[in-house]
Amino acid sequence: MTLKRKKVSVIGSGFTGATTAFLLAQKELCDVVLVDIPHMENPTKGKALDMLEAGPVLGFDAQITGTASYADTKESDIVIITAGIARKPGMSRDDLVQTNQQIMKDVTTEIVNYSPNAIILVLTNPVDAMTYTVFRTSGFPKERVIGQSGVLDTARFRTFVAQELNVSVKDVTGFVLGGHGDDMVPLIRYSAAGGVPIKSLLKPEQIEGIVERTRKGGAEIVNLLGNGSAYYAPAASLVEMAEAILKDQKRILPSIAYLEGEYGMEGIYLGMPTILGANGIEQIIELELSDDENKALLKSASAVKAVMEVLA
Numbered sequence: 325m326t327l328k329r330k331k332v333s334v335i336g337s338g339f340t341g342a343t344t345a346f347l348l349a350q351k352e353l354c355d356v357v358l359v360d361i362p363h364m365e366n367p368t369k370g371k372a373l374d375m376l377e378a379g380p381v382l383g384f385d386a387q388i389t390g391t392a393s394y395a396d397t398k399e400s401d402i403v404i405i406t407a408g409i410a411r412k413p414g415m416s417r418d419d420l421v422q423t424n425q426q427i428m429k430d431v432t433t434e435i436v437n438y439s440p441n442a443i444i445l446v447l448t449n450p451v452d453a454m455t456y457t458v459f460r461t462s463g464f465p466k467e468r469v470i471g472q473s474g475v476l477d478t479a480r481f482r483t484f485v486a487q488e489l490n491v492s493v494k495d496v497t498g499f500v501l502g503g504h505g506d507d508m509v510p511l512i513r514y515s516a517a518g519g520v521p522i523k524s525l526l527k528p529e530q531i532e533g534i535v536e537r538t539r540k541g542g543a544e545i546v547n548l549l550g551n552g553s554a555y556y557a558p559a560a561s562l563v564e565m566a567e568a569i570l571k572d573q574k575r576i577l578p579s580i581a582y583l584e585g586e587y588g589m590e591g592i593y594l595g596m597p598t599i600l601g602a603n604g605i606e607q608i609i610e611l612e613l614s615d616d617e618n619k620a621l622l623k624s625a626s627a628v629k630a631v632m633e634v635l636a
């Protein structure tokens with residue numbers, strides 16, 4: 325009997341791509357194909373082989389292939405795009421738009437060619453605009469082109485709340501919506517520790533500090549690393565989304581989704597509460613927002629639109 329495992333291709337074998345590949349294999353969620361440009365073929369093969377050789381020690385069975393050939397990605401269930409350049413200290417994510425836009429187009433053309441039924445998860449920054457570029461280039465239905473930001477931003481928020489309260493991160497819930505930039509919208513009303521709203525556990529200035537640190541969470545790591553951006557938490561976030569899809573879990577997770585009237589917006593990809601399952605984004609959940617929350621979401625959306633205007 326041949327057991328057919330699911331197949332996930334990860335495009336870009338840099339920090340985020342390699343970490344994502346390793347976590348996917350370690351959790352035995354699928355076989356993994358790690359792809360990079362021809363110039364990076366040997367290092368990509370080397371990383372894949374090194375990961376594979378961790379299998380006997382960690383006790384996982386999954387194939388991990390490193391390649392520069394998209395033929396190896398044929399019939400992937402999910403393709404995760406991490407290809408492109410990352411920012412350095414002093415840069416904004418939006419500074420990456422010109423270079424990464426072209427990379428998204430090139431990569432997406434190959435994905436469509438070899439995996440016309442795949443679900444695409446996009447990580448590359450500026451991620452809201454890059455997800456839109458992949459959507460337009462692929463011609464895929466909107467539910468099969470999804471961006472990652474909110475799982476990561478919410479994970480950072482939860483980390484900081486747990487630290488402030490000195491409680492387990494497992495008991496802290498939250499929801500960060502909007503674009504993946506300094507105007508992202510942590511929804512305090514929907515944030516709790518052990519089911520207790522954080523508003524009744526923390527002082528307003530403590531909450532304000534956590535919101536600010538969450539908004540600047542990417543830059544905090546960029547400044548510490550000095551030559552690149554975060555990858556452990558971003559990879560873990562991609563894997564949580566991929567797992568929800570591969571196992572048809574119907575998880576309620578924030579995703580960058582295409583809006584067609586939801587929250588009064590049209591023609592834009594933005595971080596939203598969604599249900600993720602085998603079909604990709606199965607629903608965008610429309611929360612009741614207060615006037616202030618709505619205003620903050622619109623401000624964040626206009627920052628994303630400004631980047632979209634630069635797109636060719």
Ligand SMILES: NC(=O)C1=CN([C@@H]2O[C@H](COP(=O)(O)OP(=O)(O)OC[C@H]3O[C@@H](n4cnc5c(N)ncnc54)[C@H](O)[C@@H]3O)[C@@H](O)[C@H]2O)C=CC1
Pocket residue numbers: 335336337338339340341359360361364406407408409410411420424427430431446447448449450451472473476504552553554555558
């Ligand atoms: N949305 C989010 O929450 C996050 C987004 N990012 C973004 O993810 C992207 C990747 O970050 P890292 O992995 O740290 O960068 P990295 O520089 O370590 O890796 C990027 C890889 O992409 C490869 N690449 C470039 N052009 C390619 C092409 N046409 N086809 C295939 N591979 C190609 C490069 O050779 C390199 O190996 C960046 O744009 C970064 O800003 C990173 C963290 C979080």
Ligand SMILES: O=C([O-])CC(=O)C(=O)O
Pocket residue numbers: 410411417449476504541542543545546553554558
């Ligand atoms: O900050 C960056 O450039 C990478 C990223 O999106 C994050 O870590 O949130």
